[in-house]
Each structure stands twice: as structure tokens, then as C-alpha cells.
Amino acid sequence: MKIRENRKHFVLFYMAGFFIGILYANLMSKDYITSIGILDSFFLEQYIQVEIDTAEFLWYVAYIRSLPAALLFAAGCTRLRKGAALAYISWTGFSSGMILVAAVMKMGVKGIILCLISLIPQILCYVAAYLMLLWFLYAYPSVRWNASKTVCFLLFLLVGIILEAYVNPVIMKMFIRTL
Numbered sequence: 001m002k003i004r005e006n007r008k009h010f011v012l013f014y015m016a017g018f019f020i021g022i023l024y025a026n027l028m029s030k031d032y033i034t035s036i037g038i039l040d041s042f043f044l045e046q047y048i049q050v051e052i053d054t055a056e057f058l059w060y061v062a063y064i065r066s067l068p069a070a071l072l073f074a075a076g077c078t079r080l081r082k083g084a085a086l087a088y089i090s091w092t093g094f095s096s097g098m099i100l101v102a103a104v105m106k107m108g109v110k111g112i113i114l115c116l117i118s119l120i121p122q123i124l125c126y127v128a129a130y131l132m133l134l135w136f137l138y139a140y141p142s143v144r145w146n147a148s149k150t151v152c153f154l155l156f157l158l159v160g161i162i163l164e165a166y167v168n169p170v171i172m173k174m175f176i177r178t179l
Contacts, residue, residue: 081140
């Protein structure tokens with residue numbers, strides 16, 4: 001019963017952040033979103049034409065994806081672990097809402113599809129890794145971290161990084177060419 005209730009907290013905080021992100025994008029930054037060049041046809045053409053240095057991109061993605069994990073691990077060593085987990089979930093929801101509104105404003109329904117395509121296939125690994133970490137932070141001390149969780153978390157994160165660096169750019173270019 002307690003696990004089911006805690007999962008509802010995760011969904012509630014994500015959806016609250018998502019809703020606030022949508023409101024913020026529509027009410028506070030609508031003019032800014034419509035004026036930026038990202039997601040316009042010129043940007044998408046540039047994305048198709050650029051040759052990505054995958055080794056360099058791999059290190060960039062590794063840094064960008066490892067930093068939040070390291071910060072959450074550090075927060076896990078403090079009394080703020082539960083708040084850090086909920087803040088991270090809320091921020092993820094806020095960011096999702098903002099990005100989807102920007103995509104709809106700039107591209108319509110194709111923007112939503114582009115956002116979903118941009119998450120394939122690495123999102124499955126990232127969600128598994130971060131849910132494992134966030135669940136531990138939220139449910140501590142009744143849930144303990146051990147070596148097998150560390151290995152699973154690092155493996156999911158590593159596979160997600162590799163997929164994002166090597167597979168996702170190919171999928172994105174294939175989709176953008178069809179637009």
C-alpha cells in the first residue's frame with residue numbers, strides 16, 4: 001500500500017511540474033519561444049547537414065547526463081534526499097512541459113513527434129536508471145542501496161549515453177528528412 005502511495009507522489013510531482021511548465025511557456029515566455037530560432041526550418045536543415053563527431057559527442061552526453069546523477073547521489077548523502085528527489089521529478093516535468101509547448105508553438109503536431117523521436121531509444125535506459133535512484137532517495141531508509149543497484153544504475157546510464165550519442169542522431173536525421 002505504501003509503495004503505491006509513493007508512486008502516486010512521483011506522478012503528482014511530475015504532473016504538477018509539467019502543468020507549471022505549460023503555463024509558464026504559454027503565459028510568461030510565449031514571445032521568447034516564438035522568437036528563438038530553435039525548431040525552425042533553418043535549424044533543422046543545419047542539423048541534417050552537420051557531421052557529428054560521435055566520439056566528442058559521446059563525452060559531451062556523458063558529462064551532461066552524469067552531472068544530475070552525481071548531484072542526486074550527493075543529495076542522497078544528506079537529509080535533503082527526499083526533497084531532492086521530488087525537486088528533480090518536478091523539474092523534469094517543468095522542462096517537459098516547456099519543451100512540448102515550444103515544439104507545438106514552432107511546429108505544431110510535428111513538434112510533439114519530433115520531441116518524442118528525440119528521446120528514442122535512450123529514454124528507456126534513463127527512466128530505468130533514474131527511477132531506481134529516485135526511488136531510493138525518496139523511500140530511504142526502508143530501501144537500501146547495494147552493489148547490484150549501483151551496477152544496474154551505471155549500466156542503464158552507460159547504455160543510455162551510448163544510445164544517445166550513436167543511435168539517436170541517426171534516428172533524428174532520418175525523421176527530419178521526412179519533414
